[in-house]
Amino acid sequence: MYGMLLESVQHFIQLEYGEETWLAILESVGYRNTVFRTHHIYPDELIMKLADAAVTLVANGSTRQDFLRFFGRCFVRYFSHYGYEKFIKVCGRYFCDFLTGIDNIHLQMRYMYPKMVSPSMYISHEDADGVLLHYRTTRNGFCPYLIGQLHQIANDFYGIPLTVEELPNTPFSQEESYQFRFRLNFDNRDYMAGRAACNGSLELGRINISNRGSVKTIASEKALSSLSSSILMQLFPFTLVFRPNLEIISAGRQLKNMFPGDMLIGQPLPDVARIRRPKLLFTWDNLYSLQKVLCEMEILPASQIERKNTRHLAPERADAVAHRGAKEESRRLLLQGQLRYLSDWDAMIFLCNPLAITYAAFFCFMKRIRINNLEDMDGMGLTINDLSLHGHGRDMVMAGWQHNSRLEDLYERAEERSQQLQQTYELQDEWKKRGDKLLYSMIPQSVADSLRSGTDPVDTCQAFESITVLFVELANIDEITATSPMEAVSCMNSVFSCFDNIIDQHSVYKVETVGKVYMVVGGAPETNETHVRDVALVALSFRDEIEKIVNSSEMSVHIRIGFHTGSAVAGVVGRKMPRYCFFGDTINTAARMQTTSLPGKIHISHNSFCRLQKLDGFVCELRGTVLVKGKGEMNTHWLLRYELPSIEEPK
Secondary structure, eight states, X not given: OBHHHHHHHHHHHHHHHOHHHXXXXXXXXTOTTOOOOTTOBOXXXXXXXXXXXXXXXXXXXXXXXXXXXXXXXXXXXXGGGGTHHHHHHTSOSSHHHHHHHHHHHHHHHTTTOTTOOOOEEEEEEEXXXXXXXXXXXXXXXXXXXXXXHHHHHHHHHHOOOOEEEEEOOOOOOOTTOEEEEEEEESOOHHHHHHHHHHHHHHOOXXXXXXXXXXXXXXXXXXXXXXXXXXXXXXXXXXXXXXOTTOBEEEEOHHHHHHSTTTSSTTOBHHHHEEEEESOOOOOHHHHHTTTTSOEEEEEOOHHHHHHTTGGGSOHHHHHHHHHHHHHSTTOOEEEEEEEEEETTTTEEEEEEEEHHXXXXXXXXXXXXXXXXXXXXXXXXXXXXXXXXXXXXHHHHHHHHHHHHHHHHHHHHHHHHHHHHHHHHHHHHHHHHHHHHXXXXXXSOHHHHHHHHTTOOGGGGOEEEEEEEEEEEEETTHHHHHXXXXXXXXXXXXXXXXXXXXXXXXXXXXXXXXXXXXXEEEESOSSOOSOHHHHHHHHHHHHHHHHHHHHHHSSOOOOEEEEEEEEEEEEEEEOSSSOEEEEESHHHHHHHHHHHTSOTTOEEEOHHHHHHHHTSSSEEEEEEEEEEETTTEEEEEEEEEEEOOOOOOOOO
């Protein structure tokens, strides 16, 4: 689907539920910080995911179907930004007129959205209380979305209340397609009255066809001269006439020229043509219900029609037909027009023109039909003289021949610019992800997102009742710096990179590195009850990894570790070079544990020791009374190791 549908969802969720709700919905569907683009193609299932996320995050008791209907209403309310509401207003005086022509609207929208996969809709029954609407689509689950659109259009453009009732589906054999039927209930009396009045004033009589092939018109007030059926077929040179059994009984002059020997006459319509739009089964009842819908049919090449009867031909003739069919495979005639049932004929007439001529030369290249010049017309077996004088086909072909090269050049430039724009968007997304990664490495994600939404930095400050703060220092880095500064930098980079890999495996947060000191916090900014255990395991991993580095290389480095448990306050302060900082006596005490520690040792406060004693596996040793600057004498301990609790085997 095109991004315009998702833009409408974004606009009205932000408007009615707030920016924070929309950002949470985007994050839950994996599109965090995404800006939807109007002409970009997105997965069809994305709108379903947005509806499911809205059900979870918007606590108003709505279901997925409720939000899909809301999304449909949002689209109708939103497309006025592009001026499409003017297009809807001129579709018809009545809501029934709009429903009748909605399939034609989708056909016209393909010019602006060439990759659009539009559904097919038509009306099979009309009465004073509503209509019966048929809906066919390749997408499953979009019925509530369509219902929301219909409700909004009926209310905004026609000022009528609408109720929709879904009816049991009829069988539909086409793969990857879904068919639905809806009874739309609304006040349709004005439309029916207007149609009855129009039929009464314009009716001239009935049309009869005689055995001689002549047409006689009997006027209600004044008789008209008889009209020959041959003249009718000349006026509409691509016309097809067929019976309720779908047997073709007559064809226009040009079709007879393209299919000589009355090849089409007497053939079943499904054997010589395929209905391209709307997509439905080729039956009389279905075709009868399409009298107000713009239809497209594809006429098969003459060789392919002839090939169906090759079993009755001589082998040499059959081979010639097959060889000619391979060359003519691309020469398929596309017809677009209207089906009309003539009761006195008891037949259906398809009044149409070639689709390729109708779209050539202004829009044809957008549809990739490639009938853009006179040479292509000749390849299709068509000439300008084949087109009706009363139509616009001749003018459009000649104009297309003169302007086609210019349009092709403009189209290629537009395609190139579109690709450049797409690459720019992709590059923008990539750099945005890099920026987010860098930002989240300095500030916690929850805090960074809060700042993005406009929160004042001071408002991000939060008090924590219990956290564990760890400091680790490279004890002898000054000695290395005195002899070789670059070696000291390389040593610090190796050690701190090793520490970064370790904390990624635990629920702790790296606050900062200041000089030769590395600071880690457990229990903040995301609170948890296992922060003492997490920090203790990190401290042991730091010590063990440094021992491995020293034993496996010539690097001689020692670390001092200390941590303490207590309360603190954290948040972002300042506007330039913002940092997520911790404040309180707990940080000072943890720093004293580190400075009074010994190389290769983990020094912990009595608070942390008491909490570790409640956990299994941690082995500690009393250090004794230590004089701590600013604290006086304190009882502290050494953290020695972590032993996995043994599991006794059942006797």
